[in-house]
Amino acid sequence: MATTDFRVIGTRPIRHDGTDKVTGRAKYGGDTAAADLLYAKILRSPHAHARIVSIDTSKAAAHPGVKGVITGMDLPELGPGTIEVGETPSVNAMQMSTNVMARTKVLYKGHAVAAVVATSVHIAEEALAAIEVQYEVLPHVMDVRESMKDEAPLLLDGQTTTSLGKDTGKKSNIATHTVFEIGDTSKGFAEADLVVENEFTTSPTHQGYIEPQSAMVFWNSDDEITIWTSNQGPFGVRTNTALLLNVPLSSIKVIPLEIGGGFGGKIPVYLEPVAALLSKMSGHPVKMTLTRTEVLEATGPTPGSYMKAKIGVKNDGTIVAGEAYLAFAAGAFPGSAVGAGAMCMFTPYDVENLHIDAYDVLVNKPKVSAYRAPGAPQAAYAVESVIDEICGKLGMDRIEFRMKNAAKQGTRQVTGVPLGSVGNVEMLEAVKNSDHYNAPLGGPNRGRGVASGFWFNAGMQSSATLQVNPDGTVAQVTGSVDIGGTRVATAMQAAEVLGLEAHDVKPVVADTNSIGYTAVTGGSRTAFATGWATYQAANDIVKQMKERAAKLWETDASDVEFDEGTFTRASNSEQEFTFKGLAARLMETGGPVVGKATVTPPGVGAGFGHHIVDVEVDPETGKVDVVRYTAFQDVGKAIHPSYVEGQIQGGAVQGIGWALNEEYYYNDSGVMANSSFLDYRMPTSLDLPMIDTVLIEVPNPGHPYGARGVGEVPLVPGLAALGNAVTNAIGTRMNQLPMKPGKILSALGEIDN
Amino acid sequence: MAMVFIPPTMRDATNGDEKVSVHAANIGQLIRELDQVYPGMADRLCEDGRIRGEIAVAVDGEITEIGMFATVEENSEVHFLPAISGGSGT
Numbered sequence: 001m002a003t004t005d006f007r008v009i010g011t012r013p014i015r016h017d018g019t020d021k022v023t024g025r026a027k028y029g030g031d032t033a034a035a036d037l038l039y040a041k042i043l044r045s046p047h048a049h050a051r052i053v054s055i056d057t058s059k060a061a062a063h064p065g066v067k068g069v070i071t072g073m074d075l076p077e078l079g080p081g082t083i084e085v086g087e088t089p090s091v092n093a094m095q096m097s098t099n100v101m102a103r104t105k106v107l108y109k110g111h112a113v114a115a116v117v118a119t120s121v122h123i124a125e126e127a128l129a130a131i132e133v134q135y136e137v138l139p140h141v142m143d144v145r146e147s148m149k150d151e152a153p154l155l156l157d158g159q160t161t162t163s164l165g166k167d168t169g170k171k172s173n174i175a176t177h178t179v180f181e182i183g184d185t186s187k188g189f190a191e192a193d194l195v196v197e198n199e200f201t202t203s204p205t206h207q208g209y210i211e212p213q214s215a216m217v218f219w220n221s222d223d224e225i226t227i228w229t230s231n232q233g234p235f236g237v238r239t240n241t242a243l244l245l246n247v248p249l250s251s252i253k254v255i256p257l258e259i260g261g262g263f264g265g266k267i268p269v270y271l272e273p274v275a276a277l278l279s280k281m282s283g284h285p286v287k288m289t290l291t292r293t294e295v296l297e298a299t300g301p302t303p304g305s306y307m308k309a310k311i312g313v314k315n316d317g318t319i320v321a322g323e324a325y326l327a328f329a330a331g332a333f334p335g336s337a338v339g340a341g342a343m344c345m346f347t348p349y350d351v352e353n354l355h356i357d358a359y360d361v362l363v364n365k366p367k368v369s370a371y372r373a374p375g376a377p378q379a380a381y382a383v384e385s386v387i388d389e390i391c392g393k394l395g396m397d398r399i400e401f402r403m404k405n406a407a408k409q410g411t412r413q414v415t416g417v418p419l420g421s422v423g424n425v426e427m428l429e430a431v432k433n434s435d436h437y438n439a440p441l442g443g444p445n446r447g448r449g450v451a452s453g454f455w456f457n458a459g460m461q462s463s464a465t466l467q468v469n470p471d472g473t474v475a476q477v478t479g480s481v482d483i484g485g486t487r488v489a490t491a492m493q494a495a496e497v498l499g500l501e502a503h504d505v506k507p508v509v510a511d512t513n514s515i516g517y518t519a520v521t522g523g524s525r526t527a528f529a530t531g532w533a534t535y536q537a538a539n540d541i542v543k544q545m546k547e548r549a550a551k552l553w554e555t556d557a558s559d560v561e562f563d564e565g566t567f568t569r570a571s572n573s574e575q576e577f578t579f580k581g582l583a584a585r586l587m588e589t590g591g592p593v594v595g596k597a598t599v600t601p602p603g604v605g606a607g608f609g610h611h612i613v614d615v616e617v618d619p620e621t622g623k624v625d626v627v628r629y630t631a632f633q634d635v636g637k638a639i640h641p642s643y644v645e646g647q648i649q650g651g652a653v654q655g656i657g658w659a660l661n662e663e664y665y666y667n668d669s670g671v672m673a674n675s676s677f678l679d680y681r682m683p684t685s686l687d688l689p690m691i692d693t694v695l696i697e698v699p700n701p702g703h704p705y706g707a708r709g710v711g712e713v714p715l716v717p718g719l720a721a722l723g724n725a726v727t728n729a730i731g732t733r734m735n736q737l738p739m740k741p742g743k744i745l746s747a748l749g750e751i752d753n
Numbered sequence: 754m755a756m757v758f759i760p761p762t763m764r765d766a767t768n769g770d771e772k773v774s775v776h777a778a779n780i781g782q783l784i785r786e787l788d789q790v791y792p793g794m795a796d797r798l799c800e801d802g803r804i805r806g807e808i809a810v811a812v813d814g815e816i817t818e819i820g821m822f823a824t825v826e827e828n829s830e831v832h833f834l835p836a837i838s839g840g841s842g843t
């Protein structure tokens with residue numbers, strides 16, 4: 001595959017939506033408005049775990065300005081178990097509904113119990129205060145290991161453990177126990193000269209998107225429902241809202257808005273079904289926007305974890321066996337990403353003998369949702385920390401060790417599935433030869449850490465249509481919400497085919513009635529899969545326009561060639577049309593030309609990243625400063641390098657926050673004590689050095705331009721790289737995240753913590 | 754014949770067998786063949802005629818999105834593994 005002769009791919013045009021976004025003209029969830037608009041607010045549980053004895057909404061309903069009140073009992077009662085919903089994988093609808101609004105029991109502080117719609121937000125808030133809820137407070141359990149004990153208070157009455165794929169029938173907060181295994185770890189560890197084992201914990205962290213969830217819904221008198229929302233997947237909103245309201249899928253149209261970050265946390269529905277019911281009740285459009293406290297307390301963070309990792313090596317550094325135990329806290333309902341974490345954690349290495357036990361465990365915290373490479377950052381933290389310890393004990397260079405054991409094409413993962421074409425080795429070579437890796441630390445109390453990370457990336461379904469305008473530009477319609485520059489990245493792929501400039505292709509993100517099904521913007525799939533769709537739709541246009549040129553030249557389409565924007569008659573090279581010239585003659589040759597494609601592309605290229613970080617630890621305060629950071633990643637082919645770099649920088653920064661500061665801090669009552677951005681400490685630009693990026697381009701043979709997904713990998717290595725750096729600086733292994741100042745001082749023996 | 758790798762979670766249904774050779778042109782046929790050899794495997798893998806939502810199928814290293822209709826070649830490797838989820842389901 002040629003990687004250097006692209007005309008558009010690999011360049012850095014300004015994104016089509018850039019001006020609107022920097023000038024404030026772009027319409028986000030909070031910018032929606034409608035005539036006769038009403039506003040809704042949600043009443044939330046003050047308790048971490050309680051039975052709802054009664055709810056009296058009569059005073060709230062009578063409050064002046066209130067147009068409706070609902071409780072969880074107003075949502076349709078859905079059957080137990082998972083159901084197939086057609087467009088997306090089967091889901092447990094009743095659990096989804098109960099997370100949107102509790103029916104008989106609240107399972108975490110902030111769990112929704114009722115909602116009010118009124119003529120203003122303030123009136124709705126006043127009415128919430130008039131709702132009388134009687135609770136029977138129950139014991140709560142917040143720690144994943146405590147929750148796994150037989151005597152732990154049970155969250156869900158019917159929850160039993162599925163172990164090794166079979167329901168044990170045993171009531172427990174352990175939802176699933178899954179085992180991954182290849183080879184024979186007993187044999188492998190017996191061959192080891194050195195075995196290192198350690199245990200690790202991480203706290204829940206939030207995706208921290210800057211825009212809170214916001215939606216506006218209108219249920220009209222014809223029972224047609226229109227939803228305006230800033231969600232990562234408009235089709236998923238349509239499916240899940242239809243499911244929860246028990247209405248036909250076709251009665252719902254979802255209009256996607258601009259989205260102020262998602263990172264996986266804006267895939268579930270929280271507001272849309274509630275606003276829809278209140279709209280039906282009131283006959284008005286209804287708008288809901290969460291506060292930051294609601295976002296933190298009631299929308300999915302990432303799972304906290306307890307992990308053990310054990311690795312055996314020969315004296316020459318060859319890894320001969322690995323074991324891990326992962327217990328992830330899923331929150332109030334099953335579904336942590338512990339399986340994904342398990343499947344990623346050893347993948348940077350070629351190891352014959354692996355065994356992993358993975359537990360998905362309920363606790364009285366909000367139900368987790370996806371967060372960039374869900375499950376992988378925590379799990380990588382465990383493995384990469386143990387590898388760091390091994391390298392120290394063996395006296396081996398940390399990159400040489402990784403190169404010696406590096407996974408490559410054909411290496412079997414813990415699932416037994418062999419890797420396809422990947423750039424892990426090339427990336428490690430770039431790390432080894434980099435200025436950062438070879439530079440001195442440059443000061444006292446400093447440490448350097450390195451770590452690798454892996455994520456599968458995803459394909460799934462995408463659709464695109466392209467229509468040729470008479471002026472030779474092309475209108476592009478997709479269903480992929482643009483979070484990280486995917487309008488331009490997909491338009492560039494169409495432009496490359498058509499011989500146009502990126503700005504000759506005009507991308508639009510359409511509603512669910514205006515484009516074929518398109519899966520969520522997530523899984524690092526959009527530039528890959530929706531890019532595939534625009535590529536195929538562009539080729540469809542080329543085929544049709546060849547037929548138009550043939551008509552004008554009174555020849556056969558096989559006599560027409562197309563190269564870099566010019567149609568040429570093969571049998572007479574003096575006859576040619578530019579793309580724009582031919583576009584002007586479409587009406588006289590048969591009318592508009594529309595290209596279309598719907599794809600489920602194979603060939604997803606998995607991704608590896610490696611981070612180097614230098615930190616400086618203040619021994620008096622325990623504060624950690626990040627002084628230098630370089631992120632390396634095999635990106636396949638960077639369609640738009642600026643946005644690839646931006647993805648990597650953003651992921652690295654989220655890893656820094658997760659490693660050093662961010663955590664859900666709960667008091668003894670199970671109440672989050674830091675539910676604001678003042679107290680939930682995310683990094684700001686003032687906390688950070690420049691995040692340097694190095695793009696390694698090992699083309700993915702499964703994509704026409706070699707692209708791999710890039711959005712999730714950069715969060716994977718950071719936790720471990722930071723942990724290893726701080727350990728290197730202070731001389732004590734840091735095996736709890738976040739490494740906040742108190743933990744550092746404790747490790748230094750300065751305080752008891 | 755395609756080689757099917759049985760995950761640890763399902764080896765109780767295969768008497769501990771880790772690999773099985775199966776004649777099949779697609780995943781649907783392959784599962785029916787497996788069920789002939791190991792009765793009950795179809796129920797472990799499928800629900801209502803489709804691959805269970807919590808299970809993914811990889812053919813020759815690629816997770817397939819089309820489940821029962823994915824083509825299996827004469828020398829294909831087939832793996833059943835947990836579907837990737839990040840909490841978006843519920």
